[in-house]
Amino acid sequence: MKLVTQTFTVLLVLLLVSCETPTKEDHNDLHTKTIRSDELSPPSHPYSHLNAEPQEWGEHVTGVKNRMHTDELKVALTFDLCGGPFGNQLDEDIVDYLRNEQIPATLFVNERWILDNEAAFLDLANDDLFEIENHGSEHVPLSVTGQEAYGIQGTTHAHEVTEEVLSNQRTITERTGSSPSFFRSGTAFYDEVSVEIVQALGLEVVNFDVVGDAGATYSADQVQHAIESVSPGSIVLLHLNQPESDVSEGVKRAIPTLQANGYTFVHLYAFSLE
Template sequence: MLDFKKKYLLLLIVVLIVMIIFTGCNGHKNSHENQLEKENNIDEKTKQTKISERLKDRKEKIIDKYKNQIPKEWGENVSGVITRIDTNKKVVALTLDACGSSRDGYDSKLIDFLKQKKIPATLFINFRWIINNKEIFMELSRNSLFTIANHGTHHLPLSVSGKSAYDIKGTTSVEEVVNEVAKNELKIQNLTEKKPEYFRSGTAYYDEIAVEIVNDLGEKVIGYDTLGDAGATFIKKQVKNAFLSVSSGSIILAHMNHPESDTAEGVIEAVPELRSRGFQFVKLKDYDNQLISKVKEGR
């Protein structure tokens, strides 16, 4: 009986020792992981701080440069807005807007079709859409078919004097123009580690000073020459006919944030016919040095 108690006590001691060792190792492991996480968070914050500081420096210089300039143009095709690819090849660039706020849906049918048919597109994503669709955004940003572009922070027309478009009041100063572009640029860059190269404002309206400001921020302003879905209001036949009206070098504007619309159905019907005519879909960045402004080129 005594031997049994000794053996039981010895076994209990061994179990306790093993538990202590395991707990200690696990505690050390957790401590190490926590330390790595803290270091990564510090590195991320440092990176974001550096980007923000560079942006602040650019902002001050831009405000000083444009503070006394008065715009003379207002619209979708003002000086500097890129509307076409300068080419005789049968290529077209599909651009899709994701506008955000109450319009933050996701047209998965459209995007899945593009993936299935390997159709590249440039996706202009608004800050609010990213916030409400972060997982989808990250998935799209990792897909080599797509280029992520900047669709602004509050989805506003871009004006230095508060002009409006479609009853939406635009930015009211040089500083607000910079903020509308830069805040979403920073968001995209932080999430993807890539600075967006292209910008389109909410409503696609600008004055020419605002366009120059965007250029100074290192992004090109992209308009269109083919209205693909009229803000996702076209019915299927209208979407199809709009796509079939393209010519060599066309830039198409449509939307990917209205799954309730006929945009996907119209695109699905139009694409096979366009391909049968010899047209190829391309990314803007593949023809970056051939992007032209309708106003400057007189087209």
């Protein structure tokens, strides 16, 4: 696996983040200096002849980050905006609540959602309360062998893995002037070879340790209980694209409880991940 990474053409310079918490302005400045949208093009694949055979498949394979490295009472709420025929909406009730309560959140946004919701995307991206990260282009699992997850066909080779990441990276960078540091695939499934490819492109693969809404299918009680099960450094997976679900109600119940217990909410970029 090390050979795969060593031979892959690295387009993005890895950011050196200090232990101190950066401001969002610092975060965006780092991104803007690291990459320009015209530099985001698929590389050649000198590793393709190696025929690397992945040994892992799932949500928590080698290289995927699932928690923040901290013992403090800090939690990251992450919301996916998935796009597509059943995922193109915006739960404005959650957005309004987070803004009214000044709760920061990290948004993993799919390219399809951005292209169908340009004005809403810019509204979110221009709000310092929200950290914008990469949720892929076609919302598919990342695989070099065409593995499936939840009946969704994954990428079939390294070039498709690269394009699934970089197409949306271009879209976000061109619209915001800054480029994401983190990537989460559609379905959150990967093989470890695909994870290495994403890392070589300069992004960290980030999943979660708390399933907050099970694809926006949980009841309000289930969402509340899931979020309240966090521990210091937890990353919670939620969805922001299903306004008819009970996610909003569950979020609004859980946050005051966590705050009463001493928890605060943070962006992912503020901490190293593990």
